[in-house]
Amino acid sequence: MSKGVGLDIGTNMLVAGTLGEDGKPTFKMQRDAFYRIVPKSEVNRNSIKKALDKRGFNFISDKDGSFVVVGEEALETAIERNDVAKRPLRRGVISPKEKDSLPMLKILIENLLGKGDGDTNLIYSVPARPIDGMFDIVYHTEMMGSYLGQMGYIAQPINEAFAVALSELLEEGLTGICLSFGAGMVNTAVIHQGDPLVEFSTTRAGDFIDMSAGNALDISPSLVQLEKESGVDLNNHSTKIMEAVSVYYGSVIRYTLENIAFELANRKKDLPIFRDEVTMIVSGGLTKATGFIGKMQQVLTTIDLPIKVSNIKKAGDPMTAVSNGCLLAAQL
């Protein structure tokens, strides 16, 4: 068996999948968020470094003397300083406007994967063309391919939702609908016997919930994000933040399913006749919320999808499904 690796490049999370010596999959996750701390003096620099070391934070020391806190701790630091963490990806793609974050992104990926030997296949996930936004996924795809090539890998992109199918739709003969609810986008793919017939994405996802709830309650979106990731129950709201998050969850789910119905109706001529009802797989950080499947089923009953859905299944591990699909694809 080859030793290909898989990499899920998400707006919020980088997930690398590798195969261990025993042939079992191993995953490493890192939140792709950054927060730069610029010391005011050399003394201040030393004290900041000591504090970061003491707290066990992951950080990068920049050549200009500043510190870049990365990952989960970047969000905490940003909230402590009543600020917002930076993210190199926005709505699933890198942008030349965020070029200051790109070196950190490269360091994070290298830290997750290690250097390639020039002969290792690396399958990385990319979003599909958005149907409700105008931005360039080609630039993102090509630049990430270039960076991964520089790290010593033979890199090949794969659609994010198709990667979910490779991971979760094997028992269904790779036939069904896969949705990846990420931070920046929701990626959708309709797959028939391994053939990805329709692939597209929508741009209202986790970040939209954080931003909308933050605006509604006049609090930092980063705080909403941390609260949300600590666990959401869509049926029971313990706090005002959770209530707001739950409301925007509902609107994102409805928006996504309505757009899927609209898009599939428009592309009906590209779709084969599905004789049987198909399985819908959902993955991604948003699907971890308690009551997510129930909410999906509830909304789905009010929407006329051109393809009949028999059941909605959550991926075995919603956080690693894309990376797992990439890892499996890298073994082919």
Added chain:
Amino acid sequence: MSIKYKKQFVKSDGRKLTRSGPRDMQNRLTGGSTDASLVELLTNQITDLKADMLAIKSRNGESAPAGFFSPEQVDEEIRKAVESAVAETAMSLKVNNNKDSDLLPLVKEYKSQILALQQGQDNLTRLHASITEENSSLKENIDKLTAELEETNELKKQIAVLEQELDGKKELIETLKTRPAIVDGEIIVDPERPQMEQLFVDPLEEDAADGMEASINVESVTKDEEVDDKVDKLRDLLGSLPKR
């Protein structure tokens, strides 16, 4: 000597004047008409008596004057006339009965003709009904065709307008042929037209990450899953990874 007046005097304007003389006036004044009315009364009585006497005479078998019939005579005459009419009718019926045998074929023929005529009439009634029905359906069809004709005329007008617009678009297409079209945000270019190579320039300097020191420790999670089986299944289903 009395003076004689003309009983009728025609005046110069043509009017006739009668009984306007003084004697007449005098007679009317002195009641000289009593005799005349008496005479008239007596005359009437004489006439009535004359009639009664004639009736009595006739009843007694005495010859009545010509032109006069007693009621008995009238009855007798009527009786004779009725008997004579009955006899004639009987005679006539006898003759007709004799002629019935000759008329039978004729009656049969007439009957069959009557039946044929009745059948003909029935047929005509049915024909009339079916013609009426067809007529109404034809009317409906004509109405439909008229409506369709109107729609066709309307469509013709619309087509004419669209053709005009199309002519304009054709000109526009000719003009735009030299430029790429944009459909759904994607630029559609004639595939035979030479295309610009897609080039992506890394916005980072080569040494952008130099001097950066990472203090990052990420934990890994190993899952107890058999990848080999899944890869074999994937190979069966896909062969190799689809190229983008």
